[in-house]
Amino acid sequence: MVSGFLKRETLYRNINIFQNRQSLKSTYKCNMRITSQCTRSQLRSTIFVVSLRSCTTKIAPLRRSGDWGVMSRETMKGYQIRNGEQRDQEWLYDLYCKTMKPCIEATWGWDESFQRKGFCENLSPTKWIIISAGRKEFGGFVLNQNDDHFWLEIIIIKPEYQQQGIGRRIIEYLQDTARKKSLPLKLSVIKANPVKHFYIKLGFKQFDEDKAFYKLEWNS
Numbered sequence: 001m002v003s004g005f006l007k008r009e010t011l012y013r014n015i016n017i018f019q020n021r022q023s024l025k026s027t028y029k030c031n032m033r034i035t036s037q038c039t040r041s042q043l044r045s046t047i048f049v050v051s052l053r054s055c056t057t058k059i060a061p062l063r064r065s066g067d068w069g070v071m072s073r074e075t076m077k078g079y080q081i082r083n084g085e086q087r088d089q090e091w092l093y094d095l096y097c098k099t100m101k102p103c104i105e106a107t108w109g110w111d112e113s114f115q116r117k118g119f120c121e122n123l124s125p126t127k128w129i130i131i132s133a134g135r136k137e138f139g140g141f142v143l144n145q146n147d148d149h150f151w152l153e154i155i156i157i158k159p160e161y162q163q164q165g166i167g168r169r170i171i172e173y174l175q176d177t178a179r180k181k182s183l184p185l186k187l188s189v190i191k192a193n194p195v196k197h198f199y200i201k202l203g204f205k206q207f208d209e210d211k212a213f214y215k216l217e218w219n220s
Helices: 021-027 040-044 086-107 112-122 166-180 196-201
Strands: 080-083 129-133 136-145 150-157 185-190 205-209 213-218
Touching: 086 112, 086 136, 086 150, 086 185, 136 166, 150 166, 166 185, 185 196, 196 205, 196 213
Parallel strands: 150 185
Antiparallel strands: 080 129, 129 136, 136 150, 185 213, 205 213
16 A cells, blocks of 8 residues: 555554545554554554544554454344455445445545555455345444454445444444453544444444544443
Protein backbone atom coordinates (compact mmCIF):
# COMPACT_ATOMS: atom_id res chain seq x y z
CA MET A 1 0.00 0.00 0.00
CA VAL A 2 2.85 2.35 0.76
CA SER A 3 5.96 2.53 -1.35
CA GLY A 4 9.35 3.09 0.23
CA PHE A 5 9.68 4.13 3.85
CA LEU A 6 7.59 6.23 6.14
CA LYS A 7 9.99 8.77 7.61
CA ARG A 8 10.11 9.68 11.31
CA GLU A 9 6.63 10.75 12.29
CA THR A 10 3.85 9.83 14.70
CA LEU A 11 1.64 7.12 13.24
CA TYR A 12 -1.72 6.10 14.63
CA ARG A 13 -3.21 2.66 14.24
CA ASN A 14 -6.04 3.70 12.01
CA ILE A 15 -5.06 4.26 8.39
CA ASN A 16 -7.22 6.87 6.74
CA ILE A 17 -7.88 6.93 3.03
CA PHE A 18 -7.19 9.99 0.96
CA GLN A 19 -7.53 10.17 -2.79
CA ASN A 20 -4.30 12.10 -3.19
CA ARG A 21 -1.66 9.38 -3.21
CA GLN A 22 1.13 11.92 -2.88
CA SER A 23 -0.10 12.73 0.63
CA LEU A 24 -0.36 9.13 1.84
CA LYS A 25 2.93 9.20 3.74
CA SER A 26 1.74 12.02 5.93
CA THR A 27 -1.89 10.95 6.26
CA TYR A 28 -1.49 7.26 7.17
CA LYS A 29 -2.22 6.76 10.85
CA CYS A 30 -1.54 3.98 13.33
CA ASN A 31 -2.40 3.91 16.96
CA MET A 32 1.09 3.64 18.36
CA ARG A 33 4.06 5.94 18.22
CA ILE A 34 6.78 4.81 15.88
CA THR A 35 9.90 6.93 16.14
CA SER A 36 12.00 4.95 13.69
CA GLN A 37 11.46 4.24 10.00
CA CYS A 38 8.61 1.89 9.17
CA THR A 39 8.83 -0.46 6.18
CA ARG A 40 5.87 -1.71 4.21
CA SER A 41 5.93 -5.10 5.97
CA GLN A 42 6.08 -3.42 9.38
CA LEU A 43 3.12 -1.23 8.45
CA ARG A 44 1.12 -4.25 7.36
CA SER A 45 1.79 -5.90 10.71
CA THR A 46 -0.30 -3.18 12.37
CA ILE A 47 -3.29 -4.61 10.43
CA PHE A 48 -4.27 -1.83 8.09
CA VAL A 49 -8.02 -1.61 7.84
CA VAL A 50 -9.31 0.52 5.02
CA SER A 51 -10.91 3.58 6.57
CA LEU A 52 -12.61 1.61 9.35
CA ARG A 53 -10.30 1.74 12.37
CA SER A 54 -9.79 4.56 14.81
CA CYS A 55 -8.73 3.94 18.40
CA THR A 56 -6.62 6.05 20.72
CA THR A 57 -5.68 3.44 23.31
CA LYS A 58 -2.34 1.67 23.15
CA ILE A 59 -2.88 -1.86 21.96
CA ALA A 60 -0.73 -4.93 21.49
CA PRO A 61 -0.40 -6.96 18.27
CA LEU A 62 -3.79 -8.25 17.23
CA ARG A 63 -4.87 -11.84 16.89
CA ARG A 64 -7.05 -13.25 14.14
CA SER A 65 -10.73 -13.98 14.55
CA GLY A 66 -10.13 -17.69 14.91
CA ASP A 67 -8.12 -17.13 18.08
CA TRP A 68 -11.21 -16.25 20.15
CA GLY A 69 -13.31 -19.09 18.82
CA VAL A 70 -16.13 -19.56 16.33
CA MET A 71 -19.80 -19.05 17.20
CA SER A 72 -21.98 -22.10 17.67
CA ARG A 73 -25.13 -22.63 15.61
CA GLU A 74 -27.22 -22.35 18.76
CA THR A 75 -25.74 -18.96 19.63
CA MET A 76 -26.93 -17.43 16.37
CA LYS A 77 -30.45 -18.89 16.70
CA GLY A 78 -30.82 -20.53 13.33
CA TYR A 79 -27.98 -18.84 11.46
CA GLN A 80 -24.95 -20.83 10.38
CA ILE A 81 -21.41 -19.55 10.76
CA ARG A 82 -18.03 -20.62 9.53
CA ASN A 83 -14.50 -19.36 9.17
CA GLY A 84 -13.84 -17.44 5.96
CA GLU A 85 -11.92 -19.11 3.15
CA GLN A 86 -9.97 -17.80 0.18
CA ARG A 87 -12.92 -18.52 -2.11
CA ASP A 88 -14.92 -15.86 -0.25
CA GLN A 89 -12.71 -12.98 -1.33
CA GLU A 90 -14.66 -11.75 -4.34
CA TRP A 91 -18.14 -11.74 -2.82
CA LEU A 92 -16.85 -10.22 0.42
CA TYR A 93 -15.16 -7.41 -1.50
CA ASP A 94 -18.30 -6.88 -3.59
CA LEU A 95 -20.36 -6.65 -0.39
CA TYR A 96 -17.79 -4.29 1.12
CA CYS A 97 -18.17 -2.01 -1.88
CA LYS A 98 -21.97 -2.10 -1.77
CA THR A 99 -22.18 -1.33 1.93
CA MET A 100 -19.15 0.87 2.60
CA LYS A 101 -18.50 2.78 -0.63
CA PRO A 102 -21.10 5.53 -0.04
CA CYS A 103 -19.69 6.63 3.31
CA ILE A 104 -16.05 6.18 2.28
CA GLU A 105 -16.62 8.12 -0.93
CA ALA A 106 -18.40 10.89 0.96
CA THR A 107 -15.53 11.17 3.44
CA TRP A 108 -12.35 10.66 1.40
CA GLY A 109 -13.32 9.81 -2.14
CA TRP A 110 -13.10 6.34 -3.70
CA ASP A 111 -10.07 4.92 -5.50
CA GLU A 112 -11.07 1.47 -6.76
CA SER A 113 -7.59 0.00 -7.24
CA PHE A 114 -6.43 1.36 -3.89
CA GLN A 115 -9.49 0.00 -2.08
CA ARG A 116 -9.26 -3.44 -3.67
CA LYS A 117 -5.57 -3.81 -2.91
CA GLY A 118 -6.05 -2.67 0.68
CA PHE A 119 -8.99 -5.02 1.21
CA CYS A 120 -7.21 -8.06 -0.24
CA GLU A 121 -4.04 -7.45 1.73
CA ASN A 122 -5.52 -6.48 5.06
CA LEU A 123 -9.05 -7.89 5.28
CA SER A 124 -8.20 -11.26 3.80
CA PRO A 125 -11.02 -13.85 3.74
CA THR A 126 -9.43 -16.05 6.40
CA LYS A 127 -9.85 -13.26 8.96
CA TRP A 128 -13.63 -13.26 8.54
CA ILE A 129 -16.48 -15.11 10.21
CA ILE A 130 -19.11 -15.77 7.53
CA ILE A 131 -22.83 -15.80 8.39
CA SER A 132 -25.47 -17.63 6.37
CA ALA A 133 -29.03 -18.93 6.44
CA GLY A 134 -29.40 -22.22 4.62
CA ARG A 135 -27.15 -21.92 1.59
CA LYS A 136 -27.43 -18.16 1.38
CA GLU A 137 -24.40 -16.31 2.73
CA PHE A 138 -25.32 -12.76 3.54
CA GLY A 139 -22.61 -11.17 5.66
CA GLY A 140 -19.69 -11.45 7.97
CA PHE A 141 -17.46 -9.71 10.46
CA VAL A 142 -13.86 -9.49 11.64
CA LEU A 143 -13.19 -9.40 15.37
CA ASN A 144 -9.75 -9.08 16.91
CA GLN A 145 -8.85 -9.73 20.52
CA ASN A 146 -6.22 -7.59 22.18
CA ASP A 147 -4.82 -7.94 25.69
CA ASP A 148 -7.14 -5.27 27.08
CA HIS A 149 -10.09 -5.14 24.69
CA PHE A 150 -11.85 -6.64 21.70
CA TRP A 151 -11.93 -4.58 18.51
CA LEU A 152 -14.66 -5.08 15.93
CA GLU A 153 -12.85 -4.31 12.70
CA ILE A 154 -15.85 -4.52 10.42
CA ILE A 155 -19.32 -6.01 10.13
CA ILE A 156 -21.22 -6.01 6.83
CA ILE A 157 -24.59 -7.48 5.87
CA LYS A 158 -26.22 -7.60 2.45
CA PRO A 159 -28.78 -4.77 2.12
CA GLU A 160 -31.68 -7.17 1.51
CA TYR A 161 -30.95 -8.87 4.86
CA GLN A 162 -30.69 -5.69 6.86
CA GLN A 163 -33.42 -4.51 9.24
CA GLN A 164 -34.12 -8.13 10.23
CA GLY A 165 -32.30 -8.21 13.56
CA ILE A 166 -29.25 -10.04 12.24
CA GLY A 167 -26.79 -7.29 13.09
CA ARG A 168 -28.26 -7.02 16.57
CA ARG A 169 -27.82 -10.75 17.18
CA ILE A 170 -24.21 -10.58 16.05
CA ILE A 171 -23.42 -7.62 18.29
CA GLU A 172 -25.14 -9.25 21.26
CA TYR A 173 -23.06 -12.37 20.73
CA LEU A 174 -19.86 -10.31 20.56
CA GLN A 175 -20.88 -8.49 23.72
CA ASP A 176 -21.36 -11.84 25.42
CA THR A 177 -17.92 -12.93 24.19
CA ALA A 178 -16.36 -9.77 25.61
CA ARG A 179 -18.27 -10.17 28.88
CA LYS A 180 -16.94 -13.70 29.38
CA LYS A 181 -13.40 -12.38 28.95
CA SER A 182 -14.10 -9.33 31.16
CA LEU A 183 -12.96 -7.08 28.32
CA PRO A 184 -14.58 -4.04 26.68
CA LEU A 185 -15.71 -4.18 23.07
CA LYS A 186 -14.61 -1.25 20.91
CA LEU A 187 -15.23 -0.07 17.38
CA SER A 188 -15.28 3.04 15.26
CA VAL A 189 -17.98 4.37 12.97
CA ILE A 190 -17.38 6.63 9.99
CA LYS A 191 -19.43 9.76 10.61
CA ALA A 192 -20.94 9.56 7.14
CA ASN A 193 -22.31 6.10 8.04
CA PRO A 194 -25.62 6.55 9.94
CA VAL A 195 -25.24 3.58 12.29
CA LYS A 196 -24.09 5.27 15.48
CA HIS A 197 -27.59 5.22 16.99
CA PHE A 198 -27.80 1.45 16.38
CA TYR A 199 -24.78 0.90 18.62
CA ILE A 200 -25.94 3.40 21.23
CA LYS A 201 -29.20 1.44 21.56
CA LEU A 202 -27.12 -1.67 22.24
CA GLY A 203 -25.30 -0.03 25.13
CA PHE A 204 -22.24 1.46 23.45
CA LYS A 205 -20.96 4.83 24.58
CA GLN A 206 -18.87 7.31 22.67
CA PHE A 207 -15.44 7.72 24.24
CA ASP A 208 -13.80 9.87 21.57
CA GLU A 209 -14.11 11.20 18.06
CA ASP A 210 -12.03 12.81 15.36
CA LYS A 211 -12.78 14.48 12.06
CA ALA A 212 -13.95 11.28 10.38
CA PHE A 213 -14.87 8.80 13.14
CA TYR A 214 -16.98 8.27 16.21
CA LYS A 215 -15.19 5.94 18.63
CA LEU A 216 -17.50 3.72 20.64
CA GLU A 217 -17.02 1.33 23.54
CA TRP A 218 -19.18 -1.21 25.34
CA ASN A 219 -18.50 -2.47 28.85
CA SER A 220 -20.39 -5.17 30.72
